[in-house]
Amino acid sequence: MATSDCIFCKIVEGEIPSTKVYEDEHAIAFQDLYPAAPVHILVIPKKHIASLDAATKEDQERLGHLLLTVQRVAREQGLDQKGYRVVNNMGDDGGQTVHHIHFHLLGGRSLTWPPG
Numbered sequence: 794m795a796t797s798d799c800i801f802c803k804i805v806e807g808e809i810p811s812t813k814v815y816e817d818e819h820a821i822a823f824q825d826l827y828p829a830a831p832v833h834i835l836v837i838p839k840k841h842i843a844s845l846d847a848a849t850k851e852d853q854e855r856l857g858h859l860l861l862t863v864q865r866v867a868r869e870q871g872l873d874q875k876g877y878r879v880v881n882n883m884g885d886d887g888g889q890t891v892h893h894i895h896f897h898l899l900g901g902r903s904l905t906w907p908p909g
């Protein structure tokens with residue numbers, strides 16, 4: 794998928810509105826439009842990477858930063874004491890619907906396991 798067709802690239806550019814909760818040079822975090830838990834935030838790199846499978850060695854530092862951004866946002870949301878879940882869906886069987894890599898940060902209730 795071309796970057797110009799990507800809704801998350803449009804959110805990065807501000808062409809599609811979102812409720813941002815965090816932003817820095819390399820990452821943004823915003824509220825999921827269809828929350829599956831009391832806290833449901835998406836953490837994405839500003840760079841378009843289609844999926845975890847599409848990431849390369851060049852993205853190593855960016856992905857590490859992304860995960861620490863999840864940690865930071867989770868603390869800011871007050872989730873660190875009771876816990877939370879971090880999800881990355883990859884490909885069709887993984888349930889990926891937006892082809893710009895993202896971590897779901899889910900919390901605010903006791904989450905069941907295994908997922909469906």
Ligand code: 5GP
Binds near residue numbers: 811824882889890
């Ligand atoms: P995936 O299914 O690819 O793992 O997750 C994509 C997520 O993006 C879904 O949870 C969906 O609710 C969310 N989403 C899809 N379109 C938009 C949008 O335009 N804005 C926001 N904030 N979230 C979106």
Ligand code: ZN
Binds near residue numbers: 796799801840841
């Ligand atoms: Zn994108």
